[in-house]
Amino acid sequence: QQQVKQSPQSLIVQKGGISIINCAYENTAFDYFPWYQQFPGKGPALLIAIRPDVSEKKEGRFTISFNKSAKQFSLHIMDSQPGDSATYFCAASMISSASKIIFGSGTRLSIRP
């Protein structure tokens, strides 16, 4: 019940296309859903995060869509660029507790020029 399932494992998108990464969770107590971006040789870094009181959050070309009833959320990268090539991790946690963040298994995204 603590798992966050992420798909696909890897994704190749043409430059200018839309990249979509999906995640699903089971624990309805989760109320904070961040996405982390990791470039090769670097540690993950927070990209964007959402709380379940909204269905969508947009920051530049990055959008999180959240479906509370389905317990699913996704990351959309519009106008994907080669510089977006990285590994993306979705995650979930509970804001009100000292609980750990549960990370998905990661998606390796490659943007073809």
Add this chain to the structure above:
Amino acid sequence: DSGVTQTPKHLITATGQRVTLRCSPRSGDLSVYWYQQSLDQGLQFLIQYYNGEERAKGNILERFSAQQFPDLHSELNLSSLELGDSALYFCASSETGGGGGREQFFGPGTRLTVL
């Protein structure tokens, strides 16, 4: 640069040995988290310390232990090393320990290779 430092960058050792990984959190951050990242396991949370005290525990093996010192730096000790312990070990820090809604800032990681 996240402001979190980790040493060493690379570590090569033999099975059965013991190693210590070190992490210095961002200035002002009280919480330190340790993660293990291997190719087939993604990011696995190991343990969290807040202001010197253990706050949360994940899938940390009994052969592994950690501590956070008064100056807030942390060390992860790995003993009786096995081949399967080869991985990237990340340290992250956050402002507070209360709540999973705080951004975590990750260090560059230590790559451990057990031969």
